[in-house]
Amino acid sequence: MSEHIDILAIESSCDETAAAVVRDGREILSNEIYTQIAMHTVYGGVVPELASRKHIEKINFVIQKALEDAGKTLEDIDAVAVTCGPGLVGALLVGVAEAKAIAWAAKKPLIGVHHIEGHISANYIEHPDLKPPYLGLIVSGGHTHLVIVKDWAEFEILGRTVDDAAGEAFDKVARAIGLGYPGGPKIDKIAKEGNPDAITFPKAKVNGSEYDFSFSGIKSAVLNYLNHAEMMHETVNPADLAASFQKAVVDVLCEHTVRAAKAHNITNVAMAGGVSANSALRAGMEKACKDAGLNLSVPSPIYCTDNAAMIGVAAFHEFEKGYRSGWDLNAVPNLKLGEHL
Numbered sequence: 001m002s003e004h005i006d007i008l009a010i011e012s013s014c015d016e017t018a019a020a021v022v023r024d025g026r027e028i029l030s031n032e033i034y035t036q037i038a039m040h041t042v043y044g045g046v047v048p049e050l051a052s053r054k055h056i057e058k059i060n061f062v063i064q065k066a067l068e069d070a071g072k073t074l075e076d077i078d079a080v081a082v083t084c085g086p087g088l089v090g091a092l093l094v095g096v097a098e099a100k101a102i103a104w105a106a107k108k109p110l111i112g113v114h115h116i117e118g119h120i121s122a123n124y125i126e127h128p129d130l131k132p133p134y135l136g137l138i139v140s141g142g143h144t145h146l147v148i149v150k151d152w153a154e155f156e157i158l159g160r161t162v163d164d165a166a167g168e169a170f171d172k173v174a175r176a177i178g179l180g181y182p183g184g185p186k187i188d189k190i191a192k193e194g195n196p197d198a199i200t201f202p203k204a205k206v207n208g209s210e211y212d213f214s215f216s217g218i219k220s221a222v223l224n225y226l227n228h229a230e231m232m233h234e235t236v237n238p239a240d241l242a243a244s245f246q247k248a249v250v251d252v253l254c255e256h257t258v259r260a261a262k263a264h265n266i267t268n269v270a271m272a273g274g275v276s277a278n279s280a281l282r283a284g285m286e287k288a289c290k291d292a293g294l295n296l297s298v299p300s301p302i303y304c305t306d307n308a309a310m311i312g313v314a315a316f317h318e319f320e321k322g323y324r325s326g327w328d329l330n331a332v333p334n335l336k337l338g339e340h341l
């Protein structure tokens with residue numbers, strides 16, 4: 001019997017069908033991702049029903065490929081992990097049902113993983129020395145959370161968005177300036193040609209709350225700016241607008257993170273989630289942390305957006321702590337961070 005713990009992980013919470021085999025929570029033996037982006041682009045965003053159907057169509061192939069790439073069979077696997085929430089319920093259900101069937105048939109333990117715990121755990125892949133306690137900023141299409149990772153698989157939430165997630169704001173602003181879906185990478189690209197100080201947008205802060213975020217105000221400010229320009233027959237430079245919007249988002253994310261780290265005497269910071277692939281955010285957070293004497297970890301872009309490797313890494317720590325899911329594991333679209341099913 002191998003002295004390693006090899007986990008087969010499955011992720012299907014949104015528009016990526018993914019499977020990976022992860023060794024000892026650090027080594028990625030395979031990482032297979034089938035992205036549905038092209039299909040959803042036609043509709044300008046993710047269509048939940050279509051996402052579920054596509055997951056069903058692709059999931060067996062993706063899992064098979066992940067096992068093959070890792071040179072493993074189900075016999076060699078020590079546990080099966082799956083994202084059980086939060087996310088689109090129909091999409092989650094495909095992964096959960098599949099993981100249950102595989103684990104049951106192969107007589108392996110089953111581990112349900114929280115999607116955000118997966119995102120933050122992506123940092124351990126390339127920063128194997130990172131360990132709790134540290135401060136985590138998770139910015140994705142569905143979530144914006146500032147948390148203290150108190151211990152493996154244990155979290156204290158300091159702040160979160162009170163309305164849109166950061167990625168959602170990127171996607172909506174991109175649509176408004178005609179860049180299409182998904183907006184984040186497109187804004188990132190076009191903003192490189194623009195002046196971030198061209199337009200001043202409001203900061204995405206929440207009055208009376210130290211660490212919460214609000215991104216719907218800044219999104220509305222961008223829409224108002226565009227409407228006003230149209231009424232006045234003024235031309236808008238999309239690159240300046242993208243760069244200015246991006247700066248407003250990056251500034252507030254950096255400010256909150258550094259302030260929280262100082263207030264809680266934490267020196268290690270980790271960023272995660274699709275928006276942490278953003279080049280301006282990576283550069284801005286790098287500088288803000290350096291200036292404040294903080295160490296920053298960020299995953300490579302491939303581990304920032306949805307993937308199953310991060311789920312396998314999170315599952316390893318759950319496994320080590322003795323967490324196992326029952327055969328009644330269900331998809332929970334609004335699963336709370338730190339809740340173990």
Ligand code: KG4
Nearest residue numbers: 140141142167184185274275277278305306
């Ligand atoms: O983590 P993720 O793949 O899925 C969720 O868990 O939501 O994040 C997807 C989000 C989308 O909103 C996408 O526009 C955004 O991440 N994103 C980016 C970049 N790459 C992806 N946002 C800004 N800049 C990027 N380079």
Ligand code: ZN
Nearest residue numbers: 115140305306
């Ligand atoms: Zn995600």
